Amino acid sequence: MSRILLLGGTTEAAALALALADAGRDAVYSYAGAVASPRAQPLPVRTGGFGGAGGMVRWCRDHRVAAIIDATHPFAAQISRNACQAAQVLGLPLLALERAAWQPQPGDHWIRVADMAAAARALIGDRVFLAIGRGELAAFQGLSQHLLLRLVDPPETPPLPGAEWVVARGPFRMQDDLALLRDHRITCVVSKNSGGSGAYAKIAAARALRLPVVMVDRPAIPRREVAETPEQAMGWIARHVPSDAKRGV
Numbered sequence: 001m002s003r004i005l006l007l008g009g010t011t012e013a014a015a016l017a018l019a020l021a022d023a024g025r026d027a028v029y030s031y032a033g034a035v036a037s038p039r040a041q042p043l044p045v046r047t048g049g050f051g052g053a054g055g056m057v058r059w060c061r062d063h064r065v066a067a068i069i070d071a072t073h074p075f076a077a078q079i080s081r082n083a084c085q086a087a088q089v090l091g092l093p094l095l096a097l098e099r100a101a102w103q104p105q106p107g108d109h110w111i112r113v114a115d116m117a118a119a120a121r122a123l124i125g126d127r128v129f130l131a132i133g134r135g136e137l138a139a140f141q142g143l144s145q146h147l148l149l150r151l152v153d154p155p156e157t158p159p160l161p162g163a164e165w166v167v168a169r170g171p172f173r174m175q176d177d178l179a180l181l182r183d184h185r186i187t188c189v190v191s192k193n194s195g196g197s198g199a200y201a202k203i204a205a206a207r208a209l210r211l212p213v214v215m216v217d218r219p220a221i222p223r224r225e226v227a228e229t230p231e232q233a234m235g236w237i238a239r240h241v242p243s244d245a246k247r248g249v
C-alpha cells in the first residue's frame with residue numbers, strides 16, 4: 001500500500017505532482033472544485049469536497065491511501081484541519097507542503113492585520129485593490145472606497161455591490177500588476193500573506209509605486225510536519241512511503 005493523497009490547488013502542489021509522476025509514484029491529486037477549469041495535472045485527479053474529515057477518512061480507507069500530503073494554500077485552513085484529523089484517525093503519515101510567509105523588504109509599507117475584518121478597517125486612500133479572490137469579500141461591504149477585485153472566473157452576479165473587477169488567474173507578473181495598479185489609480189492593496197511566487201507580483205509592484213499593503217496574516221492551523229519545497233517533500237515521501245504498486249485510482 002503506497003498511494004499518496006495530494007491535496008492541491010497551489011503552484012507548489014503542481015510542482016510536487018510533476019515530481020511524483022516522474023518518479024512513477026502511486027498518487028492522486030485532489031482539487032476542491034473551486035474554479036471552473038483548474039490546471040491539468042500529470043496525476044489522476046479527484047475534484048470536490050470529501051464531506052468533512054469523516055468523508056476524508058472514508059475516502060482514504062476506500063482508496064487505500066498510505067500517506068497524505070497537504071499542499072493546499074495557507075489560507076485553506078478547513079481542509080488542512082480535516083487532513084490533520086483524518087491522518088490521526090487513520091494513523092497515516094501527514095506532511096504539509098507550505099511555502100514560508102512573505103517578509104517585508106526594504107521599501108515595503110505593510111500594515112499587518114489578523115483577518116479580513118481588521119483589513120477592512122485599515123484601508124488607506126479611496127481606491128483599493130482587493131487581491132484576495134472572492135471567498136472573503138463580505139468584510140468589505142458598505143465601504144466608501146472604490147474597490148477593485150481580481151477573480152479567477154467571471155462572476156454570475158456582482159460579488160460586491162459597487163465594486164469593479166478584473167478576471168485573471170495567477171501566477172501574475174510584476175509588469176502586469178504595476179500596470180494594473182497605475183491604470184486603476186490604486187492607493188492601497190489588500191493581500192493574504194500567501195507566500196510563494198504566484199501572488200507576489202502585486203507586493204513588488206506596490207513597493208515600486210510606494211503604495212501601502214494591508215497584509216492579512218495566515219489563519220491558525222494545527223501543528224503538523226511541514227516541508228517548504230517540493231524537493232523536501234519528495235525526501236520525506238522517500239522516507240515515509242515505501243514505493244510499490246503503479247499509480248491509478
Ligand code: 3Y8
Nearest residue numbers: 009010011031032033034038039132133134135170194198
Ligand atoms: C482552485 C486551480 C498552479 C496554482 C496557481 C498559488 C498561486 C496562482 C495567486 C491575486 C491573488 C488568491 C486565489 C491565487 C493565486 C496561484 C495558484 C493562486 C490568489 C487556482 C486554482 C484554484 C484556486 C482557488 C482560488 C480561490 C482564491 C485563491 C484566487 C488551478 C487558480 C486570491 C489567493 O473564485 C474562487 O472561488 C477562487 C477561490 C480559493 C481565494 C478566494 O477565497 O477566492 N485561489 N486558485 C483550487 C481547487 O479547486 O482546489 O490551479 O488552476 C490556483 C492558484 N491560485 O498550479 O499554478 O500557488 O497560490 N488564488 C491568494 O493567494 O490571495 C490570487 O489576485 O493577486
Ligand code: NAP
Nearest residue numbers: 008009030031032049050051052072073075076077078079
Ligand atoms: P478551505 O476553506 O480550507 O476548504 C473548504 C472546503 O473545501 C473543505 O472543507 C473541503 O470540503 C473543500 N476542499 C478544500 N480544498 C480541497 C481540496 N484540495 N480537495 C478536496 N476538497 C477540498 O479551502 P479554500 O480556501 O476554499 O481553498 C479551496 C482550494 O483552493 C484549495 O485546494 C486551496 O489549496 C486552493 N487555493 C486556496 C486559496 C485561498 O486563498 N484560500 C488560494 C489558492 C489556492 P469537505 O469539507 O467537504 O471535504
